[in-house]
Amino acid sequence: MPTLNRLWGHRVALLLGDYLFSKAAELVSNLNNRRVIKLFAQTLMRVSAAELEQGLSPWELKKRRHHYYRWIEDKTASLFSAAAESGAILGQASKHQIKALKEYGFNLGLSFQIIDDILDFIGDEEEMGKPIGSDLLQGHLTLPVIILLEREPDSSFKETFASGDIEGLKGIAQRIAQSPLIIEECYTIARGFALQATKSIESLPFNPISSSLIDLAHYIISRKK
């Protein structure tokens, strides 16, 4: 589907974002649970600060693996974690169970984001609804690119990133898409986090609910869009 931005322009997209933000705040405030309300507000701060930082330094080449993890922790894993933790709190789970579900969400979020970053290179353009390497073209250094840089430190890729040359970036995107070793390394890492997610909830009672959480972790690593 076309984005709202394309259909109605910046102004409407921005205002609808504000409206949805307020609506979410209203739904959360109706829960009358202080802890969940604070978690909601703090998570949104973390997510928006992470996106803002990325917006300010899109070409920071030192932002390698360590920075990448910190970035996806803030922008994605914190949100998945807060969702899982909130459900646990509202379901009156024990302290131990809340911690388990929080960790589940956090690891699931990391796995989800890495798969997202892989699909940006190898996904079907039509199914994804955006061009191959669109993150890279926007200046985001995601895991596949970082691994390419690690594997070929002497290449001219750094200069291409720094220059922001579109054709050069498209070439790099093609290169990654056609490198089974890079893609496989990313999948191995994503699978590791998904496995960690399922391990986090090992101590929960085994029933259709915990089972569906495990299914969700499996789905996340096998999705194609």
Place this chain on the structure above:
Amino acid sequence: MPTLNRLWGHRVALLLGDYLFSKAAELVSNLNNRRVIKLFAQTLMRVSAAELEQGLSPWELKKRRHHYYRWIEDKTASLFSAAAESGAILGQASKHQIKALKEYGFNLGLSFQIIDDILDFIGDEEEMGKPIGSDLLQGHLTLPVIILLEREPDSSFKETFASGDIEGLKGIAQRIAQSPLIIEECYTIARGFALQATKSIESLPFNPISSSLIDLAHYIISRKK
């Protein structure tokens, strides 16, 4: 000062807006007052829905006085009202006092917005930091324009609005700026709301605090920027 949008572009401005939104939500959630948290969320919904509606139908010619009032109630007065009401709630005011302060804020907001809409036509371009008639150029039918339409129903102004012709709109803006009767009618209405604001808090104890609220209402109608 230049806007953030001009300095850093859409993306950063939008993300910083999200960050400030989250920060405000966090500050409010720290108050641990259910009523204020809900009031915050509901007011933001009301404000963003009002701005969104305006974004979707900027040239709605039927949106005359009645619609204008409803619009400024939603986008401005509700925010002033929520601020005054929240202070009253947190200050543990009586039910009667909370209602008085809520009405004060509401009427103050209406007065503030009408003055803002007048200054868009008669304010000093340099002091205001934007061109004369910028609301009109963006397709917003504010009170001065509505009064012009009421006074001259047979003019070709409607066609100019509908066409969105920039030079035509600038001509209308000049016409309003040079019409003392239109400006005076707007001021009379704004003063009426400011007076209503001060009347709303007549029953509060007279002390430096209530006195400063009355000063604020006087300031709002005399401000030049």
